[in-house]
Amino acid sequence: MMASVSELIGTQPILALFLAISLGYLVGQVSILGFSLGIGAVLFVGLFLGAIAPKANIAGPIGLIGLIMFLYGIGILYGRQFFEGLTGPGRIYNLLALVAVVAGLLVALALG
Numbered sequence: 588m589m590a591s592v593s594e595l596i597g598t599q600p601i602l603a604l605f606l607a608i609s610l611g612y613l614v615g616q617v618s619i620l621g622f623s624l625g626i627g628a629v630l631f632v633g634l635f636l637g638a639i640a641p642k643a644n645i646a647g648p649i650g651l652i653g654l655i656m657f658l659y660g661i662g663i664l665y666g667r668q669f670f671e672g673l674t675g676p677g678r679i680y681n682l683l684a685l686v687a688v689v690a691g692l693l694v695a696l697a698l699g
Contacts, residue, residue: 589639597642604645604653607633626660 596603611629624631636643645653673681 593640596636596640600643600645601649603636603640603643604649607636626657626664629657 596606608629611626611632614632615623615625615628617623644650671677
């Protein structure tokens with residue numbers, strides 16, 4: 588059964604694309620204890636479909652357009668929060684992260 592599903596998805600890459608989008612949307616709507624994956628579920632479903640049907644390659648610009656649309660959707664959902672984190676109280680945490688990265692770089696250079 589699983590081999591025939593893998594064969595079908597592997598020979599029909601457009602089916603795999605729309606299957607990933609539709610199942611990802613449905614999985615993203617499921618909320619367990621107040622947590623849901625949202626649009627990120629499309630990514631996880633796509634990874635799952637790629638694992639069960641590794642021959643399902645979306646060739647050419649269709650795959651690139653899908654990636655661009657996914658990144659656009661993430662930007663629309665979380666872009667405002669990202670830029671608010673750069674200016675408000677998140678500025679302290681960003682500065683702390685910068686200090687930690689620079690300290691890690693200095694330790695790596697010293698040990699190297």
